[in-house]
Amino acid sequence: MTITSDIGLYIHVPFCIRKCRYCRFLSFTCSENKLLAEYADALIREIRIRYGEWPYRKIDSIYIGGGTPSIMPAEDMGRVVKEIKDNFFVSHDCEITIEANPATITEDKLKTYLDCGINRISIGVQSFDNAILNFLGRVHDKNDAISAVRLAKKTGFDNVNIDLMFGIPGQTMKMWRDSIRQCLFLRPEHISLYSLQIEEGTPFYDMIYVDKVLSEVSENVDRDMFSQALMMMDDAGYHHYEISNASLPGFESRHNLKYWSYNDYLGLGPGASSFIGGQRFKNCESVSEYLKFIKSGMPPVKPEKVETYSEREEMGIFVFTGLRKTEGFSINDFENTFKKDFFDVYDPSILEKYKGFIEIDGLNLKLTEKGLDVSNKIMAEFV
Secondary structure (H helix, E strand, O other), rough: OEEEEEEEEEEEEEEEEEOOOOOOOOOEEEOOHEEEEEEHHHHHHHHHHHHHHOOEEEEEEEEEEEHHHOOOOOHHHHHHHHHHHHEEEEEEEEEEEEOOOOHHHHHHHHHHEEEEEHEEEEEEOOOOOOHHHHHHHOOHEEEEEEHHHHHHHHHHOOOEEEEEEEEEEEEEOHHHHHHHHHHHHHOEEEEEEEEOOOOOHHHHHHHOOOOOOOOOHHHHHHHHHHHHHHHHHOOOEEEEEEEEEEEEOOOOOHHHHHHHOOOOOEOOOOOOOEEEEEEEEEOOOOOHHHHHHEEEEEEEEHHHHHOOOOHHHHHHHHHHHHHOOOOOOOOHHHHHHHHHOOHHOOOOOHHHHHHHHEEEEOOOEEOOOOHOOOOOHHHHOOO
């Protein structure tokens, strides 16, 4: 058989020990190993269903996200990864990432991950300040986080990501700098930075906009924190390669780069999105509905979740996601993808309008350092 171009595979595990106060992601509290094992069985069946649809695609990145995938018994996670390898053609150097909460990490679990081929771990630290962690509703403390990172490295993970969050009400610049310093001391290969977003339907939203007992962090403070982190990471040798991500050389997230580079990816599990073969679709979000679809041997996608975008909308997605990368995107790649001249589609005057914020560097269109601070405003011009 002929293997066609590489794709990324996303596996969604929508279960957590407890929902954080800021979380609007599709996740549910669960601590029952029986349900988690049943869910692993369902993922295995979906893997077989999806392989039947795209049997000739090679997978070079797998990302297991959540929720909190690390609450699933490691043996069940190993069964899921094995099933992927037994069905799809997985490249020998495939990047396989699992997200983990520090409170759920054990040495035995880490060893099982490595044994089944998981070679990258993303640890949701968020902060190294216990007061902030408690405020966010996290189930771990500072010592758990430090121990988890050290244990991952000791066990054999040589590609570790740490998630950090800023722009949190009550978080001072000193708290933020201290968290960055602690993170850099642990020397992860990759760091992801997230500005706290206040989402409707979360406790934080009600605290700020309903009960009015909290105030949102100002945009200026948020941007100062972002700039401070970038400066400290740059001094420590990290390359800022995407708006929210920096890494040591050679440790950029292969999977996430697919999203930002208009590459194909297939999503499994409730609520998982896919962009493959020119199609965009999303799995149903209800776990019970998902399980019913899978038990019937059907892909868990309702007709209304098959998304159809116009060519112009797809162009906007290409540009919007491409500008997230600090190197921007290749205008040639845009023109090869859509068979249209870029400046026939978009008015060249946009370069003058945002002079100093966006520029052409060689063949790439990119945001400048100043442009990164107002990225959403600029990227919206292309959508």
